[in-house]
Amino acid sequence: MxxxxxxxxxxxxxxxxxxxxxxxxxxxxxxxxxxxxxxxxxxxxxxxxxxxxxxxxxxxxxxxxxxxxxxRFGGFGAKSDHHDEGPDEALDPGEILEGMEKKLWDEGRLEIFRVLMKDIPRVKAALVKIREGTVAVLGYDKFREDIVKHFAKAMIPSLVTEEMEERKERLIDVGLAMMLSQGVDGPGGKQGSDWVRKQLVEAYDRGREDGYCEACELLYTRQ
CATH class of the missing domain: 1.10.287.110 (DnaJ domain)
Known part of the structure; x- marks a missing residue:
């Protein structure tokens, strides 16, 4: 490798x-x-x-x-002219991709969480609908992440601005370029490139859903 x-x-x-x-x-x-x-x-x-x-x-x-x-992955300072570094380790492509997915997940999570924390009334209004849906399913009031995520999928598009989507695409493009340059290309070729991009997009979107859930859980009070 x-x-x-x-x-x-x-x-x-x-x-x-x-x-x-x-x-x-x-x-x-x-x-x-x-x-x-x-x-x-x-x-x-x-x-x-x-x-x-x-x-x-x-x-x-x-x-x-x-x-x-x-x-960027930290902990790799620029090479020094005064020290000999050992041969570079052959890193597992799966671990590299997983690391990038985690970073993009966190970007998506923080993005939506911050948006909602600036609009508390909107979160509280969403919680009314979530609570009603939860009671309809369970018969009682309880914070259930799977139910909140169901609502998140429908609500997030209304929260995402054009600027936010452009930023997401820019981060995905850079992340994809980084992965391909590291030899992380799934099946390889165009198909591999599309596959890697799909993983990164899904990671970012999962982050948005988790950020929505975190904001709701923070303000949730059982009734």
């Missing part, structure tokens, strides 16, 4: 505090160093160029860099 970097700053040999110009300068220097014309037949150089291009595609654009910052 090819080596996998979870930190594009490591790949471009800069720190997370690097300016856009410093990132561009480092990319150009490394791209020149590993350019195919200078390393004909060198498989490692070919792999390095692919890593560099994938990293710069994300960090080279200020907007995608902001999205990446929200989802």
């Amino acid at each position: 090819p080596r996998i970097h979870l930190d594009y700053y490591v790949t471009l040999e800069v720190t997370p505090e690097a300016t856009d110009e410093e990132i561009k300068k480092s990319y150009r220097k490394l791209a020149l160093k590993y350019h195919p014309d200078r390393n004909q037949g060198d498989k490692e150089a070919e792999e390095k160029i692919r890593e560099l291009n994938a990293a710069y595609e994300i960090l080279g654009d200020p907007e995608t860099r902001k999205s990446y910052e929200r989802m």
Whole structure:
């Protein structure tokens, strides 16, 4: 398995505090160093160029860099010129995808939770309907997450603004690019890319539902 970097700053040999110009300068220097014309037949150089291009595609654009910052895996500082690091570990693609799904789930969860916490009357009005539905199903009043999620699926579209949806799509796009660059592509090819994107979208949507549930549970009082 090819080596996998979870930190594009490591790949471009800069720190997370690097300016856009410093990132561009480092990319150009490394791209020149590993350019195919200078390393004909060198498989490692070919792999390095692919890593560099994938990293710069994300960090080279200020907007995608902001999205990446929200989802990047921490704990991988830039390589030091004074220390030799051991060979990169071959990470399990399933674990990498699971980590990204968790980050996107959390983004969706916090997004909806914050929206609802700014509109308490709306939550209380929703709880009236949820309580009525719960009593109709159970015969008594009780907070049931599965019932709340049923209502959440119907209510969330009315909470999501165009700006929120655009932000979601941007985060999904960056997350997908990160996964594909790490070799996480499911069945492979276009089918694999679509499959990975589907997993990320579903994780984000699950987060939105859980954020809705958390807000309702916070304000729920049994009657």
